[in-house]
Amino acid sequence: MNLMEQMMTQTYSLKDRDVLTWLDFTQSDVSKLLALAQDVKENPYSNILSGKTLGMIFEKSSTRTRVSFEVGMVQLGGHATYLNTRDIQVGRGETIADTAKVLSGYVDAIMYRTSSHEKLQDLAENASIPVINGLCDKYHPCQALADIFTILELKGRLSGVKVVYIGDGNNVSHSLMIICAMMGMDITIVTPEGYEPDETIFNKSQAIAAEHQGAVKWSHDPETSVKEADVIYTDVWASMGQEEEAGERLTAFKAYQVNESLLSKAKEDVSFLHCLPAHREEEVTAEVIDGPHSAVFQQAENRLHVQKAILLSVIHG
Secondary structure (H helix, E strand, C coil), X not given: CCHHHHHCCCCCCCCCCCEXXXXXXXXXXXXXXXXXXXXXXXXXXXXXXXXXXXXXXXXXXXXXXXXXXXXXHHHCCXXXXXXXXXXXXXXXXXXXXXXXXXXXXXXXXXXXXXXXXXXXXXXXXXXXXXXXXXXXXXXXXXXXXXXXXXXXXXXXXXXXXXXXXXXXXXXXXXXHHHHHHHCCCEXXXXXCCCCCCCHHHHHHHHHHHHHCCCEEEEECCHHHHCCCCCEEXXXXXCCCCCHHHHHHHHHHCHHHCECHHHHCCCCCCCEEEECCCCXXXXXXXXXXXXXXXXXXXXXXXXXXXXXXXXXXXXXXX
């Protein structure tokens, strides 16, 4: 009996829970999701969510988030409906609370991709169904789960794996350091001055790491930080909504490009990750992202599998 079949006969601990940030979960929760993700990757098609619908609200455009959630629901026998904020009443002044209550009567879960964690919390507080964070300004939990699932596949373990994230201390870095801390990993966030991760989230991550024999550090020095690294990870220097800062950021991040010279200072079998989309010759060279150390497309595919695990867990239970 595989894990999906087991779910048909027993209660799963994440049923009806919101997935807004990994700060709300335990190492055991994440381990169950990783095991389930492995199972659905090996057994992708099922009717376990037959008759179920996921409402997907997008304030920001997306490739991976939209397609992976939509395909994931179809592969599980369910349906996903796309809701752009320009096309629904929340974009014309209807409150988030009213939208949450209305959608709770139509769909079985909501995925929300938004520019504001406060909006996400407002939606979750007023919805009677699970809400999944598809990205907000503070966190990107689905991406982080895909990241460590990929690392587990690449390295065969999580505990003690050394991850170095180089770039902006943004939502991706926040979720990554939380989940790495929770799984007993060693993560260093490397940024230029003025672009460090949120101090409160960083301190919470350090406290979690102390409970799980992990380590969370930050640095302004990429070359020293990548020594003995198992994984080097980067993201775009200017995310959506930061276009006006692009020129300033290009200057600030110039010394933080992931290239062959930097990669050579890490372990010989170092893996390169990027959440995509990537700007070649800015945060990473084509030689690295398209080279033998890169696992970015495996990582992108794994968004599908981990999100299916989340959907199964919170909708079916």
